Amino acid sequence: MSQEIKRIKRELVQKGSIIDLYKDHIQLPDGQVKKWDFVKHKGAAAVVAVTQEGKLLMVRQYRNALDRYTLELPAGGRDTPEEPTIECAARELEEETGFRSEHLEHLISLRTTVAFCDELIDVYVADRLIPSQQKLDEGEYIHVEEYDLDELCQMIFDKKIQDSKTVSGILAYKLKCAMEK
Amino acid sequence: MSQEIKRIKRELVQKGSIIDLYKDHIQLPDGQVKKWDFVKHKGAAAVVAVTQEGKLLMVRQYRNALDRYTLELPAGGRDTPEEPTIECAARELEEETGFRSEHLEHLISLRTTVAFCDELIDVYVADRLIPSQQKLDEGEYIHVEEYDLDELCQMIFDKKIQDSKTVSGILAYKLKCAMEK
Numbered sequence: 617m618s619q620e621i622k623r624i625k626r627e628l629v630q631k632g633s634i635i636d637l638y639k640d641h642i643q644l645p646d647g648q649v650k651k652w653d654f655v656k657h658k659g660a661a662a663v664v665a666v667t668q669e670g671k672l673l674m675v676r677q678y679r680n681a682l683d684r685y686t687l688e689l690p691a692g693g694r695d696t697p698e699e700p701t702i703e704c705a706a707r708e709l710e711e712e713t714g715f716r717s718e719h720l721e722h723l724i725s726l727r728t729t730v731a732f733c734d735e736l737i738d739v740y741v742a743d744r745l746i747p748s749q750q751k752l753d754e755g756e757y758i759h760v761e762e763y764d765l766d767e768l769c770q771m772i773f774d775k776k777i778q779d780s781k782t783v784s785g786i787l788a789y790k791l792k793c794a795m796e797k
Numbered sequence: 798m799s800q801e802i803k804r805i806k807r808e809l810v811q812k813g814s815i816i817d818l819y820k821d822h823i824q825l826p827d828g829q830v831k832k833w834d835f836v837k838h839k840g841a842a843a844v845v846a847v848t849q850e851g852k853l854l855m856v857r858q859y860r861n862a863l864d865r866y867t868l869e870l871p872a873g874g875r876d877t878p879e880e881p882t883i884e885c886a887a888r889e890l891e892e893e894t895g896f897r898s899e900h901l902e903h904l905i906s907l908r909t910t911v912a913f914c915d916e917l918i919d920v921y922v923a924d925r926l927i928p929s930q931q932k933l934d935e936g937e938y939i940h941v942e943e944y945d946l947d948e949l950c951q952m953i954f955d956k957k958i959q960d961s962k963t964v965s966g967i968l969a970y971k972l973k974c975a976m977e978k
Contacts, residue, residue, distance in 0.1 A: 620938050621859050629811050630818060632834035635820045635913055637811060640861055644936050653813035654862055655836065680821055680910045681835055686911055693912075726904050727959045729909040729916055730867055731861045731874075732816055737961075755825050757801050769972060778908045780918075780961035787968035791950060794975070 620645040626654065634658075634693060635733075639662070657735035659703035662691035662781045662790045664723060665713060665720055666743045671762040673713045678757065687761070687771070688782045691737070692753075693720075701738035709742055713760050714750035718740035724788045739785040741792075765790055801826045806870065807835065815839075815874060816914075829948045838916035842886035843872035843962045845904060845970045846894060847924045852943040853967070857941055868942070868952070869963045872918065873934075874975075882919035890923055894941050896930035898923035905969045909961055920966040922973075 625641035638654040665673040679686050692708035694701065701721055710716040720740040728735045752758060763771075768786045771777045777786070806822035819835040846854040860867050873889035875882065883901055891897040901921040909916045933939060944952075949967045952958045958967070 621861065623861060623864075629813075629862060632810075632818070632820075632913075633832055635834050635836070637813070638805060639813075642861060642936070645938070648935075650936060651814055652861055653816050655816070661883055669965065671929075677873070680802065680804060680823060680833055681911055682843070682908060683804075686908075688911070724953055724957045724960050724964060726961045726964060727867075728961045729914070730862055730869070730960050732862055733910070733914075734862050735910060736959075753935060754829075755802070755831060757826070773973075775906045777827050778906050778917075779911050780907045780909045780957055780965055783907060783965040784961055784968065787965065788953065791968060792954075793972060 624649065634736050653732045655733040655735075657733055658697045658774040658782075659701065659704075660691060660693045660738075660787055661701040661708060662737055662739045663705050663709045663720070664688040664739065664741045665690060665709055665715065665717070665745060666741065666787050667745060667762060670765070672765060672768060673715065674761050674763055674768070674782075675712050676759040676761055686779055687777055688779045689739070689785050691781060701736075702740060705738065705740040705742070710748050711751045711753070712756075712758055714748055715745040716748045718743050719744045723792065724784060726784055727783055737781045739781060739788070740790060765793070805830065834913045836914040836916075838914055839878045839960070840882065840885075840917040841872060841874045841919075841962075842882040842889060843870040843918055843920045843966055844886050844901070845920065845922045845966050846871060846890055846896065846898070846926060847922065848926060848943065853946060853949060853970075854896065855942050855944055855949070857940040857942055858892050860912045867960055868958055869960045870920070870966050872962060882917075883921060886919065886921045886923070891929050891936075892932045892934070893939055894930055896926040897929045898926050900925045904973065905965060907962055907965055916962050918962045920962060920969070922970060946974070
């Protein structure tokens with residue numbers, strides 16, 4: 617079945633600031649050749665950061681692509697496509713929230729939008745948080761907030777949280793907690 | 798706080814087959830102007846399709862962006878950015894699985910990758926499925942499979958399912974079922 621659709625050429629269209637756009641030339645089983653979009657991303661990591669009181673650290677920030685503020689898990693892109701995502705997760709947790717952790721455990725792996733992009737986001741759970749210092753990137757303006765897990769789950773069903781890594785990470789953590797009880 | 802980051806120009810770089818790439822000129826609070834990527838998408842819908850036996854209909858297909866097969870919820874893009882996502886969901890369910898439903902209920906709304914893209918995916922739950930006929934788009938080769946909900950949840954923790962709309966939709970449905978018990 618993998619022989620049915622065949623990529624015969626990948627052509628760089630534009631190098632962007634965090635993604636690159638390619639035009640893929642795809643041969644269909646009937647012999648026709650179509651042009652499909654492909655967006656290359658270096659990958660990222662996100663963190664479900666649990667405080668001693670069992671609350672989750674969330675970040676609120678302005679998102680240009682949606683033209684509004686979003687509430688998300690702490691997260692960020694890898695420095696290079698080779699960086700282990702656990703190192704990326706540890707760094708982004710500290711930079712965005714001002715807390716670090718030496719206890720990060722893999723929760724789930726995500727592909728954000730498989731129809732046109734290879735972006736990978738590995739989601740970790742971090743606990744035993746240690747106060748440190750926020751170190752925001754240029755152009756990053758982030759507000760850190762604490763929430764109960766059940767409150768966040770309700771916000772997902774109320775459409776107040778829509779970011780896919782955040783929805784997936786919170787629901788996976790909720791189910792994991794329920795399974796361990 | 799919304800005054801801190803200001804978009805002063807949006808410039809079309811490339812029209813693609815399913816997305817368009819823009820370069821946004823962003824003014825930071827310190828006055829610097831940066832160029833950020835923006836990918837425009839027309840929006841999509843996905844369906845948690847529940848059979849009479851309580852199993853979920855899943856679709857397996859080759860994804861060029863990942864260069865491998867994925868197991869996903871039935872889903873697809875809107876015909877136009879104005880199409881109500883519930884109509885899109887009903888159409889994609891029938892086209893991809895060969896089953897239709899007159900009972901679709903909104904579950905969650907997702908933004909797949911907020912750092913650079915406006916893609917929206919509304920996820921619906923469909924039951925009381927009625928046998929119809931698969932009508933695949935050109936270039937679509939889809940295999941329909943049935944799974945238990947708990948098996949799918951385990952596949953998420955085993956990294957066998959990574960697609961973000963699928964992870965989010967399955968976990969949200971699992972939590973909803975647990976809450977209604």
